[in-house]
Amino acid sequence: MRIVESVLDLIGDTPMIRLQKITRPPDIADIFVKAEYMNPSGSVKDRIAVKMIREAEREGKLKPGYTIIEASTGNTGTALSFVGSYLGYRVAIYMPEGMTPERVRLMESYGAEVHQLKLDASSEDASVAGAEVEIGTRLRCLELERTQPQTWWARQFSNPANTRAQVRTGKEILRQMDGRVDTFVASIGVGGTLYGVAKALREELPGVKIIGLEPASARFPISEGHTRIPGFGDEVTGGIIEEMMESGIVDEVVKVTNEEAVAMSDRLVKEEGLFCGVSSGANVFHALKVAEELGEGKRVATVLPDSRDRYLSEKKYTT
Ligand SMILES: Cc1ncc(COP(=O)(O)O)c(C=O)c1O
Structure with missing residues (x-):
């Protein structure tokens, strides 16, 4: 293990894990998850x-x-x-x-x-x-x-440094997967992860499919053309999501329910030993669907954005 002079040097270069149990049927694609919850404060x-x-x-x-x-x-x-x-x-x-x-x-x-x-x-x-x-x-x-x-x-929702930081995440994915990625899936919060990773992947792999996920409960769904919250100006809405959707880099935005996300995050912890949060569950829930569609020999990549420690007192985890 290397010695670092600053805890900030521990940010990034997170491990990539090939799921073993959730992808057990032999005829489906492999799913690779980047463990962003292993960053020092527990998230991407x-x-x-x-x-x-x-x-x-x-x-x-x-x-x-x-x-x-x-x-x-x-x-x-x-x-x-x-x-x-x-x-x-x-x-x-x-x-x-x-x-x-x-x-x-x-x-x-x-x-x-x-x-x-x-x-x-x-x-x-x-x-x-x-x-x-x-x-x-x-x-x-x-x-x-x-x-x-x-x-x-900081304005994470419109700060271009957010996207630039995530371009590095995409380059790490390319390196870890030897440049072989068929589909990348990630949930959209302010959009930096999906946009930054997509930019890095598309530059090397023009044919890679990019899929964004959003909560099925969203009142202004991106999948239905909403890239900003109505009634608010540029200073508090739009930003990275709007730029990303207008760029055409995202092939598809798909809805995932909270129940689907929570159930898959439970499986990730229990079956794969990955102590990740709800959006990780959403990401892998849809990655699994894609893996079934793509079939054996293909590769789906996603991220596990945060740690489960921040959700432990939520009611859905105590029942
Ligand atoms: C747990 C979790 N997952 C996913 C995301 C989505 O990441 P991004 O904001 O880069 O779209 C966020 C950020 O809001 C998050 O906190």
């Missing part, structure tokens, strides 16, 4: 936190003494709490009320302030839903950005 968002912060520092938008702010239902808030506090910044995360207490404690453990806002837009399916639940907290960040000096809002 460590990659974007360090990239967004470093680029903002280089551009002079983030300076010593500043406060990093973000609207997040969990992982980006945790990742910014981790990287931001480690680099000496104050970090304040705005999240809708009703998220699991573990998420708040994770951020506070790293030293961040967590502000839980009472908002109308919260959703039962927050564990797999994306932007909809974040609009209210993004509006609060916008107000702070406009009124508080020495504040830097």
